[in-house]
Amino acid sequence: MTIQSGPVDGHADPGLSAIMSERRRLINLAYRLLGSLAEAEDAVQETYARWYAMTPRQQEIIEAPGAWLTTVASRVCLDLLGSARARRERYVGDWVPEPLPGGAEWFSGPQGDATTDPAERVTLDESISMAFLVVLESMTPAERVAFVLHDVFRYSFAEVAEVVGRTPAACRQLASSARRRIRASQALAAPAAPQAGIIRDFKRAWEAQDINALVGLLDPNVTAVADGGGLVSALTHPVEGREQVARYTIDLAGRAPELTMVERTVNGRPGLVAQQDGVTVAVMAFHVLNGRITHIWAVRNPEKLRPWTTA
Numbered sequence: 001m002t003i004q005s006g007p008v009d010g011h012a013d014p015g016l017s018a019i020m021s022e023r024r025r026l027i028n029l030a031y032r033l034l035g036s037l038a039e040a041e042d043a044v045q046e047t048y049a050r051w052y053a054m055t056p057r058q059q060e061i062i063e064a065p066g067a068w069l070t071t072v073a074s075r076v077c078l079d080l081l082g083s084a085r086a087r088r089e090r091y092v093g094d095w096v097p098e099p100l101p102g103g104a105e106w107f108s109g110p111q112g113d114a115t116t117d118p119a120e121r122v123t124l125d126e127s128i129s130m131a132f133l134v135v136l137e138s139m140t141p142a143e144r145v146a147f148v149l150h151d152v153f154r155y156s157f158a159e160v161a162e163v164v165g166r167t168p169a170a171c172r173q174l175a176s177s178a179r180r181r182i183r184a185s186q187a188l189a190a191p192a193a194p195q196a197g198i199i200r201d202f203k204r205a206w207e208a209q210d211i212n213a214l215v216g217l218l219d220p221n222v223t224a225v226a227d228g229g230g231l232v233s234a235l236t237h238p239v240e241g242r243e244q245v246a247r248y249t250i251d252l253a254g255r256a257p258e259l260t261m262v263e264r265t266v267n268g269r270p271g272l273v274a275q276q277d278g279v280t281v282a283v284m285a286f287h288v289l290n291g292r293i294t295h296i297w298a299v300r301n302p303e304k305l306r307p308w309t310t311a
Helices: 015-020 023-034 037-052 056-060 065-089 130-135 143-150 157-164 166-186 190-208 213-219 242-255
Strands: 218-227 262-267 271-278 279-289 291-298
Touching: 015 065, 015 262, 023 037, 023 065, 023 143, 037 065, 037 157, 065 143, 065 157, 130 143, 130 166, 130 279, 130 291, 143 157, 143 166, 157 166, 190 213, 190 262, 190 271, 190 279, 213 218, 213 242, 242 291, 262 279
Parallel strands: 218 291
Antiparallel strands: 262 271, 271 279, 279 291
C-alpha cells in the first residue's frame, strides 16, 4: 500500500525548488488524512506559510526540510480532523469524501488532459478508494494519522509519535486498531478489471431501467448513500437492501431521462459520472465484493465536483 519510500533523510537544499518539490507528496498525505482535496490544499498552503514565516537562519538549521514539512502538514491535518466531526454533524445529509478523477478515461474513449487535472497530484492506489476513505472517516483523528503515516507512507512509530503527541507504543496500538477497522470493513475491493465489468452492467441496467438486472448486480445488503451537502437535492438517509436500491435507481432514471452516464475512474476504481448537457452533476463510486455491489456513494455536492469540471 506504500506510495512513498518514507521520510526525507539527510540534509536537503532548502531553496525554493527543493521545498516546492515536496508539494505533491504533501497533497497526497493531506488528502488521505482529510478526505477532501480542497481541505488538503488549504492544509498544504498553511504548511508552506509556516515555513516561509521563519527567518532564513531558522530554515537553514532544519536538516531535513521535507521531513519538517511532513510533520507540520500532519499536525495541521490532525487539528482539522479534530474540528471536522463537529462540522460534519451540522452537515446536511451524509458526508462523503471528495471524489477524485483519474488522469484519463478508465474505459476506451477520449483521453483526459492530465496537465489540467487537479487530481493528478494524488497517486491513485488502494489507499485512495472511496471504500477505504469512508473507513478512515470512522477512525479517531489519532488513529487515522498514525495509520496513514505508518502503513501508507512508511514513517516509523517514533516519527508518528512526534506528530500525534503520544508514545511510539501508543501509536503502534492506534495503527493496529485502524487495521482492524480496515479488515472488518473489507474495504479492499476486487481487482479493477472484474469490477469494471460489473459497473458497466450497472450502467446498462440503469439506462434500460431493468430492475431485475439491477437486483442481480447488487448484494442483498447493499447500501446507497448520496451527498448533496444541502446545496442540491439528494438522499437524506442511506437506502439499504437490493430491492430498495434497485427501485430507487429505476425511479431516478425515470425522473432524469436527460442524464448521460459515463464510465470513469473514481478514486482509482471504475465508477460512473452523471452529466447533464455536458456538465458533471454527480459522481458515483462503488465497492464490489464477491461479484456484487455492496456500496454506492453518489456525490452531488457541487463544491465537491470541482476537480471534475476539467477532467
